[in-house]
Amino acid sequence: MRLFRKPDSVRGMLLAILLPAGIGLMALAWFVHGSLLDRMSREFVEGRLQDEAAFLEHQLRESGGQTEALKTGGYFQEVFHHGFAIASGDSTVVYPRSWGTLLNPLLKSSQPGTVRIRDMDVGDAPSDLLAYRQSFAIGDSPVTVVVAEDMAALDDSQAELHVWTAVVSILLIILMVGSIWLGITLSMRPVVTLRAALRKLQDREVSRINVECPEEFRPLVQQLNQLLDSQDQRLERSREALANLSHSVKTPIAAVRQSLEDTEKSLSDRLRRDMAARLSDIDRQLEAEMRRSRFAGPQVGKSAFPVSQSRDLLWMMGRLYPDKSFELSTDLTQERRWPIEEHDLNEILGNLLDNAGKWSDRCVELCLSETREQLQIIVNDDGPGVAEEGREQLGRRGLRLDQQSTGHGLGLAIVLDIVKRYGGQAGFATSAAGGLEARVVFPASVRPTPEA
Template identity: 55%
Template structure:
């Protein structure tokens, strides 16, 4: 609906939609009530008129014409049935009450049976509009016509009064309905206030996670926010660990070089220069390793990754960094396939696995992307010397992060395992078909849907 601005306010949007709908439905119900009331009143009057004509016919057949004259002259019929009637037996005519005589006697001239609706509400006649039922029959060889009539102006006045009271009651119900809608909206949006307070607690440091009792519609949002907080915490932890490792590895050679350079009594002979150069090369390799891992991680772009595109970008980058080795991608996935994984996390997994495989491979590294039902599978293997099977159980543990100081398969595997477990998956090691190490990472699609 273009006339509803869904980006302005939930409360305003709901009121804009619900209030006119409630008013329109209540007005429609009032119109339908009027139509049904008129129809029911008309059916009721028609049934009563037919019953009373049947009564008069029965009286005529049981008592004869003389008793009908007594009924017409008295108040019996009017008191019992509250309707006017007229009877013609041969050339004799009888009617009651007298006010209806002028109106009903012309109807006795017609021998047809059925309902007659006559009158004009705009006239000055005493009976402006009426409904009558006329029945023609033969009694003892003489023609008889019976007419029973109802003054519709009185009935319509009663209908209008009832319809007016219905409008008043409908108005009261509408006000109560609007109050109920307003209260329902206010109570429903109360959880938004609790969510806002929870975010303020996160901002002030009073809490570390969103623990808000909210409706089911807000639970996916809360889970996504908590997952984002977990991701940020893990990245911060990894950054601090990497910084601590880098500081520890660089501190010693830097101190040694500084001592040598500050010692004015020691001459820089060729051997000493070579040692200093070697120390600086170690520092440069360590910094380059951390910078390369930072490039692999890539920017965060939301929880929707294109695995084929990201794998191709990483393989191209590795091919440029190490032109002597071959990096290949094998997959049956379409280029626009999306996985419910955050781009940063997928880049972290692919980058760490390819970095390890590339360092240990002799010539080739192959990455395979596949899907098996609800499982997302990433397989990386190389043609390097591989790892002894007894050491598979130690790969990927936090203690193996010390291997970052020396190139090897331990680089980043602990981080990769942590990300994999967060997505409801696992990481397995085996011997590859090319002779090197094969690492298989499995992620759960359902865990992230």
Template identity: 35%
Template sequence: MKGSIARYLLSRLVLMLLVTGVLLAQFGLLWLDHSLRQYTGQQLQQQAQSLLFSLIRDEDNELVVNLRHHDARYLQPFSGQYFIIRINDEEFRSRSLWDFPWPSQQPAQGQLFAGPAQQQLLSYQARYRLDDSEVLVTVAEDYQPLLERFQRLRIRGLAGGALALLVIGLLQWWLIRRALKPLEQARQQLRELESGQRRQLTGQVPEEMQPLVRQVNHLLAHIDEQLKRSRSAAGNLGHALKTPLAVLNSLLARPELQQQPGLAQLLQEQLQMIEQRIDRELSRARMAGEQHGGLLFVCDEEIPALLQLLQQIHGSHVRFDYQAQAGLRLPFDRDDLLELLGNLLDNAGKWAAGQVRLRLSVSTRQLLLTVEDDGPGIGPGQRRQLVQRGRRADEQTPGHGLGLAIVQDIVNALHGQLELQDSELGGLLVSVRLPLAGPHRSQN
């Protein structure tokens, strides 16, 4: 199932309510119409019996109809109240029928048929036996007023049903939103987990979601444990190699190698390459878990301390400037961002004549970080080579290219972009763009 669960449930419930409402309304209207016709038929039956009792004998001992005490509407043309009485071969018609020709075939019980003045008639017919005479009494009544009332009732019922459906739909929408609120809370927790604001999901969820939360927390704990083991193993390996490398570096000062300067220089270069490779792979191993269980990077706390440390390293002749919006908090692993900034600022401090500038700005779901210096800069032909291979622009200034290569690894791990440009200060400008996965401003 794709799309919103809330919309899916609401649409299905509304459809079910609509179909159920239409069916109930249709059956209700049919039942009401049947009941009205049945009730009218009972009234017509009573009228037929009343007309039967109105038969009297005249002076010639013939049966005639006496309407003296009957409904006056029988005497008013097209009044809507009609009768026909057949006694043997003689027929008596109510004056209200006037000259309207009665259907030759009696309509079925409860069936409407056309009467005078476009009326819809409902009739009742019964046979009786009086003495030696056979009496056929047919009475009819205009059903049109009841049809009109029935139509008005139907319209009101449909309007009321539509209003009730709207109210029920809104109520169902509210109930669905309330029922799915734990999912929204879980989604918010996942965002906080991604941004490093929490390490696990809370178990305060409905019973149906508890297995999912337990599995997610178990997976997070497993990933964190694997990450710790990986970092520990890489660190142990790196430290284990440091001692043999230190021994090899010390051998470069032996007289035997001093007598062969070419071999000593080649050995020194290879040892430096091994050290750079170890440092870079250790950095990659530390970033293997990209933000799992990380903490927010609070710029106002971390950057001033970092700049103070760099100021001590590079001396007072290099000024480090820092510009960022107040209260900026970034959803990145603290160690990753410290290593990224440390490498960039350290490289800039090595090459700067007197100024290094750091700027951080947040735009639409993106962090822009720039570090620039007033040093000699790097030519366009060397920039890509520096980043990709970790080589140094100046072999006498160690670590420059390696630092940029480590920065490139961190940027790639964070799905960002790294660019080298000319700075307005005259040196190199390094810009880093990182997508933001979570909230980046402190909440007051």
């Protein structure tokens, strides 16, 4: 049987943690207060007893040690509010007389300083007594002074004060509980607002979550909106792929169908080759759109290891083009992650390296770098390159892949689509070896970019 069940709500969890902690701290403060109050009271009484003993010594020295002179006029009864005893020679004075049983032994004792007498049941004498004993000499006559105070009355006052402190502490605990509840309620208001925004989103009243919320909730809202952007992008890509396929395959299929339905014409070799070419066009278009449909785009929690994936691809390209050298240049560690979906990064690196390997003479270099602001991929080759006016056409949207510029255009449309969806940029220039340099830059904090 579980003695404690974890609360299901944040409010319950906070109360389960803060309330016992607050009560425990308040109780500890109450006990510490009692201990300090008792210590301070004792030190105060001891100091006052020492002052009164010093005052008695002064009066006795002025009277030459004659205690009889002090008995008259009720002086001590008016000045002192507790008991005392004085022994000078053969003369002894004790006030009040009922304390004599307790104070006379202290006069005969040889121990100076403060003495606490407890649990004594002697007539009208107090049961809890704090006394201070001091000895001195006036001329040749020794004098002993004992000043004492009944601690019971002081303890009663302390107990009353301690009770009032407990009452105030309970009131403070109640106020603290109310403050905690109010603070939790106010802090949870953004959750209620967010829940209402999600309900509106579910009812199609809004397309994105746009609520004012504390800083702690902003990453959650951003991630939810990013997820919505990703879903919209996937839907748009699916629609676009269907439209492209519908537009691209209608004409070749119609041509092949017409040739097959025309029974008056025999299937010549030329017609067979033409039909095969048409079917190849359909196959390439299907493959291209299937590859586009697999783009994931920015996703929460998805990341890739760029160094590991690059090495695997370079090894594969080395087997595909055995007469060419593929090099990796990077300062990144093997464990470094980039916030890019693994398949998307493979598509980018694979297409760039395949194009560079196909048109390089001897060497292809892949450079991976990272700063606080951006992630960068650079692929250089030493091939013939592309003229400046032709670079603008590389990967241009609307061109079929098999109709793009020979060489470096193959697969670049896919690369540009992926880069765009990650909010990055791609550019082409002449490499240091005279070939083509393909540069892809992503922001360090990847965010989805809406479709154009």
